[in-house]
Amino acid sequence: MNGPSRSGTVWMVLIALAGLATSHPYTDALTLQEHAELAVWEPDPQRLARFRAEHPSALVFGDLATLLDAGPSGVVLTVPTPRVAGALERVLARDLPCFVNKPAAATAAQLAALEPVVAQAPHRVLSSSVLRFAPQFVQFRPGNASIARVAVRHSVRPWAEGLNPWQDDPDQGGGTLVTMGIHGVELLVALFGPHVSVAGAATATHRYPTLRSEDTAVLALRWADGPLGVVEVLGAVDDEAYEVVAGDRSVVLRSGDDPVAALGYRGTVEAFLRMVSGEPSPVPWAETRAVLATLIDARRTERLRSGP
Numbered sequence: 001m002n003g004p005s006r007s008g009t010v011w012m013v014l015i016a017l018a019g020l021a022t023s024h025p026y027t028d029a030l031t032l033q034e035h036a037e038l039a040v041w042e043p044d045p046q047r048l049a050r051f052r053a054e055h056p057s058a059l060v061f062g063d064l065a066t067l068l069d070a071g072p073s074g075v076v077l078t079v080p081t082p083r084v085a086g087a088l089e090r091v092l093a094r095d096l097p098c099f100v101n102k103p104a105a106a107t108a109a110q111l112a113a114l115e116p117v118v119a120q121a122p123h124r125v126l127s128s129s130v131l132r133f134a135p136q137f138v139q140f141r142p143g144n145a146s147i148a149r150v151a152v153r154h155s156v157r158p159w160a161e162g163l164n165p166w167q168d169d170p171d172q173g174g175g176t177l178v179t180m181g182i183h184g185v186e187l188l189v190a191l192f193g194p195h196v197s198v199a200g201a202a203t204a205t206h207r208y209p210t211l212r213s214e215d216t217a218v219l220a221l222r223w224a225d226g227p228l229g230v231v232e233v234l235g236a237v238d239d240e241a242y243e244v245v246a247g248d249r250s251v252v253l254r255s256g257d258d259p260v261a262a263l264g265y266r267g268t269v270e271a272f273l274r275m276v277s278g279e280p281s282p283v284p285w286a287e288t289r290a291v292l293a294t295l296i297d298a299r300r301t302e303r304l305r306s307g308p
Helices: 024-032 045-054 064-069 082-090 108-119 173-180 181-192 266-278 285-306
Strands: 014-018 038-040 073-079 097-099 147-153 196-204 214-221 228-234 243-244 249-253
Touching: 014 024, 014 064, 014 181, 024 045, 024 266, 038 064, 064 073, 064 082, 064 108, 064 181, 073 285, 082 097, 082 108, 097 108, 097 266, 108 285, 147 181, 173 181, 173 196, 173 214, 173 285, 181 196, 181 214, 181 228, 181 243, 196 285
Parallel strands: 014 038, 014 073, 073 097, 147 228
Antiparallel strands: 147 243, 196 214, 214 228, 243 249
């Protein structure tokens, strides 16, 4: 579908943003607008109004069906986690590449519903923490490290103040352990592969007692071929940073002067745009599934440890 003319340029690619349920699609759009015309659907009027203010020329549609009927070349899907499987099925039925903002599943039931959907076209599905595509991490080489640690520092204060309660709910969006912990598990699976299991998990709440989940968590992981990993999730903080230590090598990912590039948002969108051009997903579903299943098992392990 040809998009409207801007300064004499005809946009040949239309990218659909299906849902604005988190902050990520607003950031995704900053890179997407450099390459494509944007179309959007979001049922929440306040979220939609913010997007329209930032992207006044975006095409707006009233529901997912009419958005897909507009003929996009690809879809960025950001709906509440319990709705991902159903929405993704409708996207893949159109044979469209889809970037699903994380996490694509936060419970065993959600993952069970998602798997047969992805099986229809796994090469069309990309779902990942954006940190996997952060330039410093892409260049990181851990050598033959037998143990690694990732410290995830990301405030969950907005949840404590009532933003997106479904994300903070372990049975809906996964809570802090899952939604923030995915950053650490993603990076370790990128380093060591998908054959990972949970050795232990624990959570605590230190600063934000109004949370439905927790503001602190730790996961202990092991790989079938030997490596061990630890993910520390620090939500009771005021900064954002991600530190990876593997053997005697380390890297710290911070927003810097250009957070869209430094934290991997730009790299993720560029990888998705290569899918729009015909390439398969750069992250195999086996790895994405391993990340999601590990986080879900970590939640189960934590609940068994803490009791009813």
